[in-house]
Amino acid sequence: MRRSAAPSQLQGKPFKKPKxxxxxxxxxxxxxxxxxxxPDIQLSEVAATNTFLxxxxxPKIYSLNPLPAEDSGREMNHGETSALPAFHLHRTVYSPPxxxxxxxxxxxxxxxxxxxxxxxxxxxSKKKHKKWEGDAVLIVNGKSLTLKDLEGKDIGKGTGYKxxxxxxxxxxxxxxxxxxxxxxxxxxxxxxxxxxxxxQPGGGSPAISRSSQAANKSFSNPLKSVYKPSSKENRQNxxxxxxxxxxPCAPNSFVMPRPDKNHxxxxxxxxxxxxxxxxxxxxxxxxxxxxxxxxxxxYECMMGMRVNGRCGAILADEMGLGKTLQxxxxxxxxxxxxxxxxxxxxxxxxxxxxxxxxxxxxxEFQKWLxxxxxxxxxxxxxHKAEEFIKSPLYSVLVISYEMLLRSLDQIKNLRFxxxxxxxxxxxxxxxxxxxxxxxxxxxxxxxxxxxTPVQNDLQEFFALIDFVNPGILGSLSSFRKIYEEPIIISxxxxxxxxxxxxxxxxxxxxxxxxxxxxLRRTQEVxxxxxxxxxxxxxxxxxxxxxxxxxxxxxxxxxxxxxxQGSSESSPHLICxxxxxxxxxxxxxxxxxxxxxxxxxxxxxxxxxxxxxxxxNVFPADYNPLAFTEKESGKLQVLTKLLAVxxxxxxxxxxxxxxxxxxxxxxxxEVCKRHGYAYTxxxxxxxxxQRQQIVDGFNSKYSSDFIFxxxxxxxxxGLNLIGGSHLILYDIDWNPATDIQAMSRVWRDGQKxxxxxYRLLTTGTIEEKIYQRQISKQGLxxxxxxxxxxxxxxxxxxxxxxxxxxxxESSHCVTHDLLDxxxxxxxxxAGDSLEKFPVSRNCQLGPHHKNPDSRKPLSMSQLKQWxxxxxxxxxxxxxxxxxxxxxxxxxxxxxxxxxxAL
Ligand SMILES: Nc1ncnc2c1ncn2[C@@H]1O[C@H](COP(=O)(O)OP(=O)(O)OP(=O)(O)O)[C@@H](O)[C@H]1O
Ligand SMILES: [Mg+2]
Numbered sequence: 001m002r003r004s005a006a007p008s009q010l011q012g013k014p015f016k017k018p019k020x021x022x023x024x025x026x027x028x029x030x031x032x033x034x035x036x037x038x039p040d041i042q043l044s045e046v047a048a049t050n051t052f053l054x055x056x057x058x059p060k061i062y063s064l065n066p067l068p069a070e071d072s073g074r075e076m077n078h079g080e081t082s083a084l085p086a087f088h089l090h091r092t093v094y095s096p097p098x099x100x101x102x103x104x105x106x107x108x109x110x111x112x113x114x115x116x117x118x119x120x121x122x123x124x125s126k127k128k129h130k131k132w133e134g135d136a137v138l139i140v141n142g143k144s145l146t147l148k149d150l151e152g153k154d155i156g157k158g159t160g161y162k163x164x165x166x167x168x169x170x171x172x173x174x175x176x177x178x179x180x181x182x183x184x185x186x187x188x189x190x191x192x193x194x195x196x197x198x199x200q201p202g203g204g205s206p207a208i209s210r211s212s213q214a215a216n217k218s219f220s221n222p223l224k225s226v227y228k229p230s231s232k233e234n235r236q237n238x239x240x241x242x243x244x245x246x247x248p249c250a251p252n253s254f255v256m257p258r259p260d261k262n263h264x265x266x267x268x269x270x271x272x273x274x275x276x277x278x279x280x281x282x283x284x285x286x287x288x289x290x291x292x293x294x295x296x297x298x299y300e301c302m303m304g305m306r307v308n309g310r311c312g313a314i315l316a317d318e319m320g321l322g323k324t325l326q327x328x329x330x331x332x333x334x335x336x337x338x339x340x341x342x343x344x345x346x347x348x349x350x351x352x353x354x355x356x357x358x359x360x361x362x363x364e365f366q367k368w369l370x371x372x373x374x375x376x377x378x379x380x381x382x383h384k385a386e387e388f389i390k391s392p393l394y395s396v397l398v399i400s401y402e403m404l405l406r407s408l409d410q411i412k413n414l415r416f417x418x419x420x421x422x423x424x425x426x427x428x429x430x431x432x433x434x435x436x437x438x439x440x441x442x443x444x445x446x447x448x449x450x451x452t453p454v455q456n457d458l459q460e461f462f463a464l465i466d467f468v469n470p471g472i473l474g475s476l477s478s479f480r481k482i483y484e485e486p487i488i489i490s491x492x493x494x495x496x497x498x499x500x501x502x503x504x505x506x507x508x509x510x511x512x513x514x515x516x517x518x519l520r521r522t523q524e525v526x527x528x529x530x531x532x533x534x535x536x537x538x539x540x541x542x543x544x545x546x547x548x549x550x551x552x553x554x555x556x557x558x559x560x561x562x563x564q565g566s567s568e569s570s571p572h573l574i575c576x577x578x579x580x581x582x583x584x585x586x587x588x589x590x591x592x593x594x595x596x597x598x599x600x601x602x603x604x605x606x607x608x609x610x611x612x613x614x615x616n617v618f619p620a621d622y623n624p625l626a627f628t629e630k631e632s633g634k635l636q637v638l639t640k641l642l643a644v645x646x647x648x649x650x651x652x653x654x655x656x657x658x659x660x661x662x663x664x665x666x667x668x669e670v671c672k673r674h675g676y677a678y679t680x681x682x683x684x685x686x687x688x689q690r691q692q693i694v695d696g697f698n699s700k701y702s703s704d705f706i707f708x709x710x711x712x713x714x715x716x717g718l719n720l721i722g723g724s725h726l727i728l729y730d731i732d733w734n735p736a737t738d739i740q741a742m743s744r745v746w747r748d749g750q751k752x753x754x755x756x757y758r759l760l761t762t763g764t765i766e767e768k769i770y771q772r773q774i775s776k777q778g779l780x781x782x783x784x785x786x787x788x789x790x791x792x793x794x795x796x797x798x799x800x801x802x803x804x805x806x807x808e809s810s811h812c813v814t815h816d817l818l819d820x821x822x823x824x825x826x827x828x829a830g831d832s833l834e835k836f837p838v839s840r841n842c843q844l845g846p847h848h849k850n851p852d853s854r855k856p857l858s859m860s861q862l863k864q865w866x867x868x869x870x871x872x873x874x875x876x877x878x879x880x881x882x883x884x885x886x887x888x889x890x891x892x893x894x895x896x897x898x899x900a901l
Contacts, residue, residue, distance in 0.1 A: 115140045116188040117169060118198065121147065121156070121180045130181065137198055138182060140166055145177045150199050151474075152481025156180045194502055195509035196482045199474075242341045246278035254284040254292060256299050259339050263305055272341030280336075283329050283368060290317075290525040294326040295333075297519045302334060302418065302445045303345070306516045311445040312468025314424075316520040319451035319740065320747035324364045327351075327420055327447065332369060334418065335395055346417035346445070348395055352438065353422035355400035356681070357717040359691030361422070362398060379403050380688045385410050400687060401426065401434050408437050416443045423716050424448030427467050428460035430476075435467060451743075452716070452736050458484045465514055473513065483510050532753045532896040533746045536880065537770070539762040539812045539870075539889040540633035545586050548617050550764065550806050553578055558610035559804050563797060571606040572800055576765065578610055579804075583761040584663045584730055585632040587624035589614070591662070594624075627666065634759045636886045638727065639670060641757060644882040645725050646676070646705060652752055653697070655707045655723040657741045658730050664708050667729065677703050681718075682710035698722035711741040720744040724752035729759055731766050735773040755879065762888045763807035767814055774862060811869050812889035818863045865893040 116139055120132040136155060139146040143163065147156035156178025165175070173184045192198040248255045256277040259267070264274065279287075279295065287295070294315060300306045301313035317323050334345040351361055358378050365376045377394040379385050385407040388397045397416075404411065419441060421427060427435045427448065446468045462479050465472065473479050483506050489495055490503020542550065553559065553575070562572040581588040593611045629635045638656075645654055658664050661682055671678040681693050697707045698721055707723055711732070720726075726745045732738050738758070746754040760766040795803070807813045868875070870887035880890055 114190070115169070116190065116193045116198065118185040118188055119147070119182040120185060121177075121182045124176060124179055124181050130183075132183075135185075136182070137188065137193070138169075138177065138184065139193075140169060147177045147180060147182065148199075151478035152196075152199055152485075191505075194505040196486075196506045197509060199478065199482045242273045242275050244276040244278050245337050245342065246281055248276040248278050250281065252284065253281065254279040254287065254295075256333070256339070257296060257305070259303065259305055262308075263303070264340075266308070267304070268340045270340070272343070274339055275337075275342040277333060277337045277339050279329055279333055283325075283332065286368070287325070287329065288322065288526065288529065290521050291322050291326050291329075294323075294519060294521075295329050298326060298330045298447065299333065301517050302330065302447075303339070307469065307472070310469045310472060310517070312447070312470075312472075312517055314448045314450070314464060314468055314518045316448075316450050316518065318521065318523045319743035320523070321451075321521060321526055322748060323422075323449045323451065324361065325368055327449065328365055328368050330447075331396060331418065331420075332374060335374070348397070348414065348416045349418040349420065350411070350416040350441070350443065351396060351398045351420045351422065352401055352404050353398065354716060355402060355687035356690040356713075357422060358398050358400050358687065360694070360717065360719070363691065363695070365396070379407065381686075382688070389414060405433060405437055408440070412440060416441060418445045418447070419443040420447045420449065421467075422449045423452070424464070424467075425450040425452050428457075428463045430463045430466065435463070439467070439470075452740060458487065461514075465518075469517060473510075482506065526748065527896055529748060530746060530754075530896060531750055532894055533756065534753060534877075535742075535756045535758075535893045535895070536877075537758045537760065537814075537865075537891040538637060538880075538883070538887055539760050539767070539814075540637045541870075541886055541888050542583070542633040542761050542764065543586075543631050543636070545617070545631050546582055546633065546761070547806075547808065549582055549586055549589060549614060550579065552614055552617055553582065553610065554804055554806060556610045556612060558606045561606070561609075562800050563804065565797075571610075572795060572803075574607050574610060575804065579765045580730065583632075583634065583764050583766050584658075584660070585627060585635055585666055586618070587622075587627040587631070587666070588660075588662055590618055590622060590624045627669075629670070633761055633886060634729065635666070635670070637759060637883050638667075638729065639674070640883045640886070641727065641879065642670075642674065642676065642706070644879050648878060649725075649752075652725060653702070653705055653707065653723040654725040654727060655709055655720050655745055656727050656729060657709045657711045659711055659732055659737070660730065661710060663729060664710055668708055671706055671708070676705045678706040678708055679704045680708040681713065682708075683713035685713070694718055694720065709741070709744070711737055716740055718744050719747060719749070721747060721749045721751075724750065725755045725757070727757045727759065731758070731760060731769050731773070733769055733772070738773070763810050763813055765803055767807075767812075768803050771814055771817065771859075774859060814859075814862070814891075815867060815889060818859060820863055820867075822867075862891060865891045867891045 116137060119136050119138045120134070121136050122130050122133045135150055137148045137150070139148065143159060143161050143166070145156075145158045145161060145166075146154060149155045158177045169175070169184055171184055171186050175182060188198045247253060256279070258274055258276070268274070277299070284292075294317065298313055298315065302311050304311050315323050315326065317326075331346070331349050335347070335349070336344055338345040353361060358380065362376050362378050365374060374396065375394045376396045376398060377383070377388040377391075379388070379397065379399040380403075385397070385399065385403075388394050389410060397411075397414075399407070399411075419438065421438065425448075426432075427438070429435065430439075448464055448468055450464075459476070459480070462473060462476060462484075466476075474482070486499070486506045487503045487510075490500045490507075495503070556575075558571055559575050562575055578589060578592065581592060593615055596607055596611055597615075629639050642654065645652065656667055658667060661684070664680065664682060668678065668680060679693055679697055681690060685693065696702055697704055698719065702722060707720060709718075709720070711728075723745050726742060728738060728741060742756050746756070758770075760770055807816075810816055867890060869889050870884040872884070875881040875884060875890075877892070880887075880892075884890075
């Protein structure tokens with residue numbers, strides 16, 4: 001039968017064998033190089049994991065875009081390369097063994113042999129000359145055949161075949177399946193099927209995707225922006241000047257891995273001598289081992305050395321690990337150097353970041369490189385992007401996401417060679433304007449920085465991956481069929497053994513594919529450079545007015561209504577909001593009631609039914625502006641805490657965090673009343689002033705005692721090392737918001753022991769939210785993402801019942817739930833949590849050799865924290881001793897207890 005090529009084959013040479021070529025190990029020397037950096041940091045950490053993707057990742061470096069098998073096609077005439085290990089590329093073609101027994105997600109009868117083939121197909125016709133319509137995968141399971149397209153969708157099924165016919169299936173065999181004619185191209189290994197690799201289009205390289213615009217281009221040259229073909233003469237001149245910028249042999253020099261032969265064959269068309277790329281010793285001197293590893297990772301990604309022709313990377317180190325310095329080192333290195341003839345790799349860099357961090361980037365550049373080496377342009381109201389465009393002086397443009405959208409037309413006209421998206425988890429949705437705007441920029445070297453876990457959602461994971469390396473995972477629809485669906489199915493309790501196995505294999509494959517350009521390290525890698533951290537959870541007794549109001553709210557018609565029905569409409573959100581306000585201070589609730597009274601048009605709605613009769617609980621002359629501290633348990637504790645810090649540590653400062661502007665107003669008023677100098681950063685603070693406020697507070701000359709911070713407005717990325725005490729006044733549904741806030745002070749540069757206080761009102765909804773945060777359900781559920789609020793959480797009636805219960809007689813409901821033998825009556829000093837390292841649940845989380853060793857802080861780990869009731873005599877901690885009168889219970893954990901200061 002004559003045949004025309006199937007669409008995929010038109011892209012390249014027609015072939016007769018299965019298309020997928022398993023990723024091949026390339027340049028083992030890079031692996032060695034990396035592991036040499038720090039024996040503590042193994043490359044296995046490079047691999048991504050995921051709560052979905054927890055399978056063992058193979059830390060090998062793979063080439064996803066195989067080159068011709070022989071690398072002798074081009075002579076490398078620069079002697080330096082001969083020292084490199086020869087590049088061997090194996091094209092593995094699977095030939096089926098006589099008997100294959102597999103277990104996959106297909107419904108397999110026990111003991112039955114399932115076989116897989118790549119085929120081409122077309123609609124059945126009598127025409128002699130077939131026009132093949134597409135590639136597909138044929139699954140032969142007993143007497144049944146299933147045909148799946150390369151997006152994983154079933155496109156044909158057939159049953160009742162004769163065994164004799166099925167035995168004949170092999171290369172070149174033609175037959176009918178579900179009204180489609182097929183021709184078999186070759187066999188696929190069960191492994192390629194279960195890993196999903198056989199679905200990857202383009203000769204096994206996901207780099208050539210049919211779906212993505214960018215991926216439709218032939219794969220990119222990571223050096224093209226700078227390498228212009230030079231004349232012979234020029235080339236000879238440049239050859240003579242080809243020296244490394246810094247001495248690679250100097251003691252403590254930090255040298256980047258050299259490109260392997262394969263890379264040279266692809267990208268060193270002018271045959272420049274290969275020159276060592278050496279990190280500026282001025283920077284190298286300061287770099288921590290994990291930062292060196294991170295810089296090698298970023299360098300290799302940007303150079304297309306990890307995934308051929310792909311130049312994207314995600315650096316997802318936990319907060320405070322110095323992602324900024326790693327990027328600054330990358331930019332400065334690529335801007336001045338390159339491996340081929342020493343030619344620089346980039347000219348212009350675009351850094352997009354949240355508004356509050358624009359000037360932080362400038363500061364960090366200045367801190368590490370001074371103001372002479374590199375010129376940074378930051379866009380704000382007074383400095384428009386046009387200035388950058390006009391001036392040849394600047395090589396780095398720093399702009400906020402909001403400003404980028406506004407200046408997109410001008411920025412689009414510029415050519416950037418490197419794009420860095422700080423706090424880039426916001427790009428997890430490819431439909432949002434910011435993502436489309438950034439994708440419209442013609443820049444292939446893309447880095448996402450994020451310290452915050454993304455939501456537990458594989459589609460968001462896909463969006464981030466697709467942003468940095470477009471098309472590498474194929475189209476979204478094929479990703480869903482091939483990875484997401486089997487992985488999700490495998491995690492359901494009802495999953496069969498085969499479904500579980502298939503899901504695990506697909507997850508492992510995804511980890512392998514993405515682990516090449518995804519790096520996450522956890523806080524532990526810098527703990528040894530940090531002072532001790534004393535973390536306290538403080539359960540504050542509610543005031544009498546609070547208790548009375550709380551009971552009244554719980555007995556309201558609105559709450560009763562929530563407990564009867566479904567939570568599809570959202571009266572429960574209004575109830576939760578009111579309870580949270582009350583926990584912060586009754587005056588906040590008073591203001592809401594008054595506001596409602598004024599705006600009410602007489603119609604009865606949930607909010608008015610919630611507030612019914614409440615106003616009578618307040619004294620008749622109640623004035624919310626003249627609130628007292630006594631009225632709120634937490635405020636009472638807070639004022640005592642501030643007083644004791646001020647007294648015992650007069651030179652130390654406090655960061656005071658709330659999620660609500662109105663609460664910050666109250667806290668600000670407290671500062672005024674007590675004469676504490678303060679500064680404030682919230683959503684209203686103009687972007688241009690934010691860094692100034694932060695710098696002022698961090699300066700040793702600052703007279704401010706308190707930094708009032710709205711965690712939602714300015715939590716991410718800020719360095720507030722001027723403060724060594726951080727008080728979280730209220731709790732968020734989303735643990736990520738609180739973790740972000742808490743990470744502002746315990747970071748590199750902090751000189752004092754850090755004290756963190758998390759204030760919760762005993763027995764109330766705040767305890768429930770805390771329990772939800774630390775319980776497995778809370779972390780693996782819907783609340784891991786920064787953008788998540790209670791609006792996104794679905795509550796069952798049972799959960800709502802629990803939320804809307806007040807435990808008046810308990811010292812600490814959270815402790816009651818721990819099943820702890822101490823019954824909260826004695827100083828129960830458990831082991832320090834350092835024995836139980838905590839890591840945040842993260843879809844893109846770290847890869848650990850022992851998956852059980854690091855779970856999110858759980859109830860059982862909390863039990864290991866030191867804990868004691870407020871009634872105890874003589875607490876060792878002088879701060880807690882002074883506030884204990886209004887505290888029913890404490891949990892405390894000390895990290896780095898023995899760090900010398
Ligand atoms: N090697 C180092 N030596 C001393 N200080 C460092 C080093 N690396 C980073 N720092 C400092 O540590 C602080 C935190 O770094 P950075 O802001 O880059 O963290 P990050 O990883 O971006 O965290 P986040 O996710 O919170 O934004 C900064 O003040 C930075 O200057
Ligand atoms: Mg940062």
